[in-house]
Amino acid sequence: MGVPFLDPRPMNAEEFFAFTAARPDDEKWELIEGEPVLNASPSFLHQIIATNLIVLLAQLARETDAKWVAVPGIGVRLSAINVPVPDVLIRPNDRLAGVECNDMIVAFEVLSPSTANKDLRWKRKAYAALPSLFQYVVVAQDAVEVVSYDRKAGFAERRFETADAQLDLPIIGTRLSLRDIYRDTGLL
Template identity: 35%
Template sequence: MAVAAKRDDRMGVAEYQDWVAGRPDDERWELLDGEPVLMSPPSERHQTIVFTLSRRLAELVEPKGCRVVPGIAIVSRHMDDIAPIPDVVVRCGPILPDGYASDPVLVAEVLSPSTMSADRGRKTDFYRAVESLQVFLIVYQDEPRVEVWRRQEGNAWRKQALGLDGAIELPEFGGALLVATVFAGLSF
């Protein structure tokens, strides 16, 4: 369960970065609507999906000079009150000096009961506003389902829901990811 830190005023990203740098290393925080939110430890099922998705994505993106980076925050120059940490980030370009990316090409959130509202609400709105982002995946862990949000011309977004027999088309990386492989080894 995520817990918001009690504060009287809202933080911007720079203040949050200073604040979180002073927290213990075993704590993971993200900034949502100006409030630091402590992230709870994920379930083994959640992490199995994150690991499998990361490994499968790496097979596609690394030959294109990109990499999968789990656990880094996404920031935008257009929104100063949010720095979410998606489960999976794909980015290209030089390695960052810190844990804050403003140029993701793909992000994925694996839904957890305690974070579902934020993941499908405020975070989804934020990710779609990040200019470099082309694909946003919402992966369910309690059913074999993936929502693929893809940027279209004119900054519109198209949502596609896929089941076990579907394929996540990733023309940005010259391939596709079978949904069944994301859930390999799990039963529903």
């Protein structure tokens, strides 16, 4: 059998999308520094929190006839070799066709044990390089704790740690209650 030859060059975005198109829909892949990375299946709490965010933001968008939309699972092309997939993102509501964008304005990641280091370090830096991004929000799934990094503040960290705290999202003109973000998680 021998040792197979591995292509030493990084995978590019086009190769990545061709690769993921042939994968099952329930797999969540990201392209990080030219390497395709398969993420573990999200936990129940992770999914509840992500669903809460989508529902809250979708309701707000409908009520305000927003020019933006909140969606899960869309790749964000940061470069030819980087296509991370935030848990939830906000982007212009222009009926995007396809599986990627490069114009998100807010990114949300729900921390998982397997991705926490990447989410807090690599993604924070990588997303900050995207000119359209105004805010990166990291949500813990094992405690009521949200950390926000805002472009206007030089991506300095702001923490929200009580159920009564309000996460402000100034680029879309709203605040989200942590009580609502963590609804039905058993953490309140």
